Amino acid sequence: MLQIKNLNKSYGPNKALSQIDLDVPKGVIFGLLGPNGAGKTTLIRIINQIIEGDSGEIYLNNEVLNPSHISKIGYLPEERGLYKKMKVWDQLIYFARLKGLSHSEAKAKINYWLEKLEISSWKEKKIEDLSKGMAQKVQFISTVIHEPPLLILDEPFSGFDPVNAELIKNEILELKETGTTVILSTHRMESVELLCDQVAMINRSKKILDGTIRQVKKSFRPEVYCVTLGDLKQLIPQEWIAKEDEDNYTFTLPLSGKSPNELLSELMQYGEVKQFKEVVPTMEEIFIHQVKNNQNG
Known part of the structure; x- marks a missing residue:
């Protein structure tokens, strides 16, 4: 048009x-x-x-x-x-x-x-x-x-x-x-x-x-996943900084070079995976990021 x-x-x-x-x-x-x-x-x-x-x-x-x-x-x-x-x-x-x-x-x-x-x-x-x-x-x-x-x-x-x-x-x-x-x-x-x-x-x-x-x-995906684990089989690493709520633990993890399936397999060793969802930025977050990133352009 x-x-x-x-x-x-x-x-x-x-x-x-x-x-x-x-x-x-x-x-x-x-x-x-x-x-x-x-x-x-x-x-x-x-x-x-x-x-x-x-x-x-x-x-x-x-x-x-x-x-x-x-x-x-x-x-x-x-x-x-x-x-x-x-x-x-x-x-x-x-x-x-x-x-x-x-x-x-x-x-x-x-x-x-x-x-x-x-x-x-x-x-x-x-x-x-x-x-x-x-x-x-x-x-x-x-x-x-x-x-x-x-x-x-x-x-x-x-x-x-x-x-x-x-x-x-x-x-x-x-x-x-x-x-x-x-x-x-x-x-x-x-x-x-x-x-x-x-x-x-x-x-x-x-x-x-x-x-x-x-x-x-x-193009702005950070390759980070939001995870909720329950019924833990073993303690999760402290660096995961999990929020505990009624025996469920919620935190975010980067892929760090792994595939989503590989990360999911690793998480399953710690307990039941109740949530495994990619963190996708909103248009507002992208807008703010791009404007700030180009302030000195």
Whole structure:
């Protein structure tokens, strides 16, 4: 769906993006990760043709990115942009018409989405009278109303309570099921774990990580296992630093060059193995590790 080759952008002497290469396949949810100031917002603005890169190439559906593609992208910015004095209905009609829908198409789609997000009773309310979460729902509808094949969501869960965050999460998954490609920029790593098929991380203007969630986690496996032993036949070594609970002993052990089966066989000599589970890092742990590791890069 989206291919970026050797993209560079500077603001004066400051590098915002340095030799960025990305491939976003069709029909996936692609996580764009990185700390504040990493370059994510600059990249998103270039894709949306709000600003231009200094050099590099961007292709959408194998075509060089051009103004005709704007109608094929839905963009939910982190800084929301609704007109506070307008009513919800008028606001959505305005955005839908801007995005090329006829008046009758706009009315039908707006009614569909208002009902879907359970906010039909708000249509005559002014934006300034809505809570932040309510306004977020209106902004989300304005982003997806024209059914763009590429959706860019920047912190889409900001301002939502857990119930409405779950609602929006399910809508994003449903859009993916219908073939929409989603670029998700967020600091909520639990959302990345739940939603994303692939991720890329940018830090200090450079891409420092790229791949499927499975590939990324696999590359950061520490080869450590969490073990619980019970019914001990002999005392376990003190250096295993086990936590005792009702005659069960839980601790972590590195493979240290052994295969998992070899380690398991060794453990069985000490007692009944009640748990033998590989310790897999979370995306949050990987995020923190990579950012810290690249501070001096």
